[in-house]
Amino acid sequence: MIQTESDSSKRVAYFYNRFIGKFHYGKEHPMKPKRIIMAHNLIVNYGLFRQMDVYLIREAQLQEIRKFHDPDYIIYLSQFMSQNKINFVKEYCSANNESVIPENLLEEFKLIIKWSQQQKVKTENSEFKVGDSPDNPTFSGLFSYCQLSSGASIDCAHSILTGQADIAINWSGGLHHAKKKEASGFCYINDIVLCILELLRVYVRVLYVDIDCHHGDGVEEAFYLTNRVMTLSFHQYGDDFYPGTGQLNSVGVGVGRYYSVNVPMKPGMSDEPYMEMFKKITSRVMQIYRPDCIVMQCGADSLSLDKLGGFNLSIKGHGACVQYMKSFGTPMILLGGGGYTIQNVSRCWAYETGIALGQQIDEAIPSNDIYYDNYSPDYLLHFPIRQNVENRNKTEDLNKIVATVYDYLSNIEN
Ligand code: V1P
Ligand code: CA
Ligand code: ZN
Secondary structure, eight states: OEEOOTTTTOOEEEEEOGGGGGOOOOTTOSOOTHHHHHHHHHHHHTTGGGGSEEEEOOOOOHHHHTTTSOHHHHHHHHTTSOHHHHHHHHHHHHTTOGGGSOHHHHHHHHHHHHHHHHHHHHHHTOSOOTTSSTTSOOOTTHHHHHHHHHHHHHHHHHHHHTTSOSEEEETTOOOTTOBTTBOBTTBSSOHHHHHHHHHTTTOSOEEEEEOSSSOOHHHHHHTTTOSSEEEEEEEEOSTTOTTOOOOTTOOOSGGGTTOEEEEEEOTTOBHHHHHHHHHHHHHHHHHHHOOSEEEEEOOGGGBTTOSSOOOBBOHHHHHHHHHHHHTTOOOEEEEOOOOOSHHHHHHHHHHHHHHHHTEEOOSBOOTTOTTGGGGTTTOBSSOOOOSSOOOOOOHHHHHHHHHHHHHHHTTSOO
16 A cells, blocks of 8 residues: 555545445346445455544434435435334333433334334335335335434534544445435435535535546535535436436526536547646636535446446546545545446445555455455456547537636636
8 A cells, every 4th residue: 555645634524334335226227335344345355444534324313314305305215224123112101111212212203103103105106106116216215224324424524624634435325316305326315515514614615526426416416506516527428328418508596606617528538638627627616616625426327338338438537536635635526326237336435545645556446355356357446447438528618618617617716
């Protein structure tokens, strides 16, 4: 392991709970929570966890989720809480033995009871359609999965706000498509919005940077009308690529005008042109916006060979974006997101955990890793990217995008 920076003194908070990896969207579904366990195992076996403060992820409480989501939508989703938990709560509350319930959970438990009673009525004529589309199936413990993913992102915000960490990491977060009362694109609860809302209790300006191959529509929509959050998404766009939003001219509305930045690109983007775009745009954004904190969604479906995304980035190229944002020295939260070739996702997030710590991890995958076989045939950290892939973005088109973004940003008063 090589120390890459003199300032490896950054305090890093890392949030993990192995239960996250146990949830299952279904056999044919591309989203595999198991990749979070795989990334964690690499992080442990590379010895990175010893240099971080490792925290157990807790479930976000219903009141916390309500800071963004519609109460009826939460009631609807909470029916997919694990049956064990509901039985446990009912048992204690019906025995009127509230003292047995830990005090900090009492209010939460009372709400669950109240809501589970209302549930039947609410779900029978529900306007919510979770489970109707293959993208957002219902599965056992779905709501607990959402609570864990968002509990960690909220706690990332707390660890930054209390000064306990300079960088906080939640690879089980980054679910950027969830809307106030709608699940979409594999996302049900928007942990990122909840995290940013927590930061806004203290900070004046938060910058959101999204390098997932898809447009960060849920986060953009949540903050479209405000100048206290600037959202910046790099994504594949066109030919019906999901979700179809994130055009260059979607810039925000009202006081939020020019605080939404979109960088739509065609398939085939490789490290060099991607990094050039990324640096040109983020450097100008940092100079003009001067955020108090950066929240970065590190979706790994922008890597080469992803099953859904069409970009052609290497892990080094993806990680260079994280390194570049870190170099500004602003407090930062790193979240996961998409990523569908799971052995590359775990490689990528282990590498980026190293970047957060200022450590360049070894090229050889640790042989004691229980997922070692997944890294065949080379058992190396960096996988070979697709060769002979055409980058369908012309240099002049990319330059035009940068010029237009600069033009939009020039409307922001310094
Ligand atoms: O394209 C669609 C649906 C079908 N249209 C009517 C819309 N859905 C995509 C969703 C991609 C979500 C990406 C999430 C993230 O940004 C953040 C976690 O990475 C989709 C695709 C696709 N190729 O784009 N769904 C599926 N594939 C899918 C395939 C098999 C089973 C279930 C869903
Ligand atoms: Ca994106
Ligand atoms: Zn994605």
